[in-house]
Amino acid sequence: MDIAGLQAFVTIADSGSFSLAAGRLHLTQPAVSKRLAALEAELDTRLFDRLGRAVRLTEAGGVLLPRALRILAELDDTRRALRNLSGVVTGPLTLATSHHIGLHRLPPVLRIFSSRYPQVRLDMRFMDSELAGAAVLRGEVDLAVITLPPRLEPPLEVLPLWPDPLIAIASPAHPLAEPATVTPESLSQYPAILPSEATFTRRIIEEGLARLGVTPLVAFSTNYLETIKMMVAVGLGWSILPRTMRDADLVELSVDGLRLERALGVVRHTGRTLSNAARAILDTLRE
Incomplete structure (x- = not known):
């Protein structure tokens, strides 16, 4: 054929x-x-x-x-x-990653990798973590560097790389920013701006809030965490975002009993042979 x-x-x-x-x-x-x-x-x-x-x-x-x-x-x-078999690190390498990880985690890794292995033709594809995992399963990309799903079934496997604590945030002028400690019940009284329902991060947030008996009043949702950060900073609502995104425009809310964390890492297909280039970038990521 x-x-x-x-x-x-x-x-x-x-x-x-x-x-x-x-x-x-x-x-x-x-x-x-x-x-x-x-x-x-x-x-x-x-x-x-x-x-x-x-x-x-x-x-x-x-x-x-x-x-x-x-x-x-x-x-x-x-x-x-x-x-x-040649042992040479060369050829194509297709990576899928989310915009957030591409902005905040991968730049130093890619800088080191590209200087070590200039013969590798890197193809970066930016997409939601959920779609990236599916692309690995279909064999469309070699690896996905993404927010890891809470549960994953073979033939996919994960390599956790970065713990990513999540915190409740608001603008300094938001009513929730006034008390030293925020009760879970008070979160339900104000609009929330959260990641889209289909995302792994939203699932982690909702499960964590549900353990505290909180049903958030979601005013907006989007897949782009930078957009959420901007909307929170101008006072349109509170949110839960990675601690690494907090800056002078945001304050962390100390919420009784709220402890959330997601994991960022690599998803690969166990049924596919990794190229030398894919093995090399895994080693670089582990460093």
């Missing part, structure tokens, strides 16, 4: 478009169509229905897709294993 045809098939299925697939593969659209046609001829079956500009998998295409993904993943893993 032709590998180029399988790559074209998988890319068309993922993008839902011959033109988008051509862009991703750095080919012309006729070249992509030719590769797919050759694969369909080899298998003697139609893999897509063409619906105007859109394409949809046929029943046969749906059967082939997971098998094609496994074949391509196995081929990539074989290539990495063979390249590793």
